[in-house]
Amino acid sequence: MDSIFTTCEHCAERFEAPTRSAGGLTNCPRCGQATEVSGGSDPLWTALVGLALAVTVVAVTIAYQAGGGPAAAMTFGVCALIATIQRLAA
Amino acid sequence: MPHAFEVDSYTIRRKFFTVLGASFHIYDDQEQLIGFCKQKAFKLREDIRVFEDEAQARPLLTIKARQAIDFSASYDIVDATTNTKVGAARRKGFTSILRDSWEILDADDRLIDKLQEDSTTLALVRRFLSNLVPQKFHLGSGVIFRQRFNPVIFKMDVSIENAEVDRRLILGVAALVAAIEGRQSN
Numbered sequence: 001m002d003s004i005f006t007t008c009e010h011c012a013e014r015f016e017a018p019t020r021s022a023g024g025l026t027n028c029p030r031c032g033q034a035t036e037v038s039g040g041s042d043p044l045w046t047a048l049v050g051l052a053l054a055v056t057v058v059a060v061t062i063a064y065q066a067g068g069g070p071a072a073a074m075t076f077g078v079c080a081l082i083a084t085i086q087r088l089a090a
Numbered sequence: 091m092p093h094a095f096e097v098d099s100y101t102i103r104r105k106f107f108t109v110l111g112a113s114f115h116i117y118d119d120q121e122q123l124i125g126f127c128k129q130k131a132f133k134l135r136e137d138i139r140v141f142e143d144e145a146q147a148r149p150l151l152t153i154k155a156r157q158a159i160d161f162s163a164s165y166d167i168v169d170a171t172t173n174t175k176v177g178a179a180r181r182k183g184f185t186s187i188l189r190d191s192w193e194i195l196d197a198d199d200r201l202i203d204k205l206q207e208d209s210t211t212l213a214l215v216r217r218f219l220s221n222l223v224p225q226k227f228h229l230g231s232g233v234i235f236r237q238r239f240n241p242v243i244f245k246m247d248v249s250i251e252n253a254e255v256d257r258r259l260i261l262g263v264a265a266l267v268a269a270i271e272g273r274q275s276n
Contacts, residue, residue: 010173018198018199020199021198021199023156023157024156024164024166024178024199025154025166025168025175025178026175026197026198026199027174027175027197032172032174033172033173033174034166034168034173034174034175
């Protein structure tokens with residue numbers, strides 16, 4: 001069984017939890033209470049954050065290359081980031 | 091043990107006027123309130139609580155999503171009276187595009203049962219023709235979630251005939267289905 005070490009947030013017991021519980025909860029073998037298992041990423045969420053950052057970087061670069069200056073480039077970048085978040089949240 | 095964990099049948103009814111988030115009343119077959127379910131608003135990760143009554147003084151279950159995005163998300167179900175995990179439910183994202191499907195996991199995240207919408211044909215009718223057709227789910231062979239026909243207020247009957255699954259887990263999954271699938275049908 002693949003396992004991951006985690007520490008109980010209630011009694012500080014360090015124990016092995018199944019990898020499939022990573023990012024979720026498991027019951028501590030010592031105190032029996034539910035505790036979070038460290039690890040576990042959210043691949044889709046990570047991809048969306050990456051996409052938003054990429055759009056921002058591209059927007060800043062385009063605005064800077066077009067001769068808008070750093071302030072205008074940053075403003076354009078922030079606007080692009082907000083627009084991307086609005087799109088993703090819709 | 092709270093009454094909500096002992097009854098064989100109950101009805102989950104969405105509260106019509108809720109300012110933020112969503113809330114549901116849970117009634118037994120005598121129309122007595124046995125639980126109140128509250129879905130928190132503005133939470134990045136889904137957070138659903140089941141209480142003994144509307145006063146929200148005594149929590150029974152806590153349901154939390156592991157991921158921020160609920161496509162294929164897993165939800166841990168915790169007995170709030172003892173703070174022990176009773177199991178989890180995992181929504182099968184791709185399968186659910188055509189037919190809602192969930193995997194029911196035990197406290198160690200091992201698959202113990204499946205919850206599935208009644209038939210692919212009806213599921214397709216609901217998605218592409220009319221979402222007025224009530225949903226029906228089977229959890230294993232002994233538990234049925236049956237949505238009532240009501241275009242205004244979401245109502246779902248839960249009947250437990252021969253359950254091998256922990257009743258706390260059944261109530262948690264029913265609350266999840268009402269909150270997640272009920273939101274999609276409205």
